[in-house]
Amino acid sequence: MPPRLSSATPTSLQVVWSTPVRNNAPGMPSYRLQMRRRHSAGDILDLLSSPTASLQHRVEDLQPYTEYEMRVVASNGYGNAYSNWTSMTTAEDSKQSDLI
Numbered sequence: 001m002p003p004r005l006s007s008a009t010p011t012s013l014q015v016v017w018s019t020p021v022r023n024n025a026p027g028m029p030s031y032r033l034q035m036r037r038r039h040s041a042g043d044i045l046d047l048l049s050s051p052t053a054s055l056q057h058r059v060e061d062l063q064p065y066t067e068y069e070m071r072v073v074a075s076n077g078y079g080n081a082y083s084n085w086t087s088m089t090t091a092e093d094s095k096q097s098d099l100i
Contacts, residue, residue, distance in 0.1 A: 003033065003070045003081040006056065010064035010093040016056045017072045017083070025076035031074070033057050038067035038087060051075055064093035 001021075006014040015033060030051035036044050047059055060069065069085040 001072055001074060001081070002050075002086050003072050003088075004086070005088045008091045008096065010091045011062050011087050012058055012060045013062065013068065013070075013090060014058050015037050015070055015088070018055060018072055020081065025078045027076065028053055029074045029076045032056070033071060034071050035059060036085075038069055040069075048084065062090050064090055066090050077083040 001017055001019070003017045006016045007012070017031070022030065023038045028052055031048075032051055033047045034044050036042075036068075037049055047057060059068075067087055067089045068084040069087050071085050074083075076079045079082075
């Protein structure tokens with residue numbers, strides 16, 4: 001269930017995840033994706049406006065070559081399950097590297 005990086009640009013991350021190995025509740029789980037800046041204990045952002053059945057999300061408007069942490073929250077009729085935080089880094093901005 002932990003999120004994985006599918007692709008990265010200087011300002012976006014394509015994040016994917018899979019269903020839990022065992023779903024102990026009837027029906028399909030719904031998901032939320034949370035993000036924080038790396039090494040930041042607070043300021044957790046909910047990236048989806050409402051829970052979704054989707055297994056992917058594109059996070060946009062990020063800073064180039066910056067490390068973020070993502071986690072998935074799976075919900076069902078019995079409660080929530082939180083994945084571990086996974087570190088992901090946006091790509092380096094080619095314009096920025098040309099100036100160095």
